[in-house]
Amino acid sequence: MYKKIINNKNEMKDFGYRLAEILKNGDVLSLVGGMGAGKTTLTQFIGEGLDIKEYITSPTFSIVQSYQGKKEINHIDLYRIEDARELESIDMDQYLYPEGITIIEWASRAPEYMPRNKMDIFIDSIDEEKREIRIEGKNNWEQKLIKELEI
Numbered sequence: 522m523y524k525k526i527i528n529n530k531n532e533m534k535d536f537g538y539r540l541a542e543i544l545k546n547g548d549v550l551s552l553v554g555g556m557g558a559g560k561t562t563l564t565q566f567i568g569e570g571l572d573i574k575e576y577i578t579s580p581t582f583s584i585v586q587s588y589q590g591k592k593e594i595n596h597i598d599l600y601r602i603e604d605a606r607e608l609e610s611i612d613m614d615q616y617l618y619p620e621g622i623t624i625i626e627w628a629s630r631a632p633e634y635m636p637r638n639k640m641d642i643f644i645d646s647i648d649e650e651k652r653e654i655r656i657e658g659k660n661n662w663e664q665k666l667i668k669e670l671e672i
């Protein structure tokens with residue numbers, strides 16, 4: 522189990538930049554937390570850490586958006602899907618078994634489609650600016666991530 526208190530957006534930026542250093546091609550990161558927890562904000566900071574110049578936001582009409590930096594990020598937001606089978610309308614394998622990195626918001630909307638190497642990072646809002654980050658370490662990929670974050 523890994524836990525970290527993030528006191529403000531600037532510390533979230535540091536955390537995102539650290540993840541940008543650690544994440545490897547093929548990794549699938551799932552950000553779990555309520556609305557406004559900071560999932561998209563953290564994704565944006567990971568993108569900045571990878572020199573992605575575009576501003577990463579959640580597209581209204583598409584499930585996935587890809588960005589090219591030092592590594593590629595596929596950003597998936599499943600908040601708006603009504604049925605998990607909507608994932609079959611796009612070629613999900615290229616995102617769930619990516620050549621680059623995939624970051625998913627609201628993966629809980631389509632649990633049966635998620636790959637086994639998915640790493641969950643939980644973000645809980647404590648107050649306006651303060652967040653708690655938690656990684657349970659329930660599979661090898663999460664355990665490896667925890668080890669690297671603890672270096």
Ligand SMILES: Nc1ncnc2c1ncn2[C@@H]1O[C@H](COP(=O)(O)OP(=O)(O)OP(=O)(O)O)[C@@H](O)[C@H]1O
Binds near residue numbers: 555556650651652
């Ligand atoms: N420490 C912090 N880390 C991240 N975001 C923060 C922090 N403090 C304040 N914020 C603010 O909280 C908001 C987080 O919004 P964001 O869109 O990233 O949430 P989200 O988890 O993606 O929500 P949704 O489920 O609606 O997509 C932003 O307005 C951001 O500026």
Ligand SMILES: [Mg+2]
Binds near residue numbers: 561
């Ligand atoms: Mg979001």
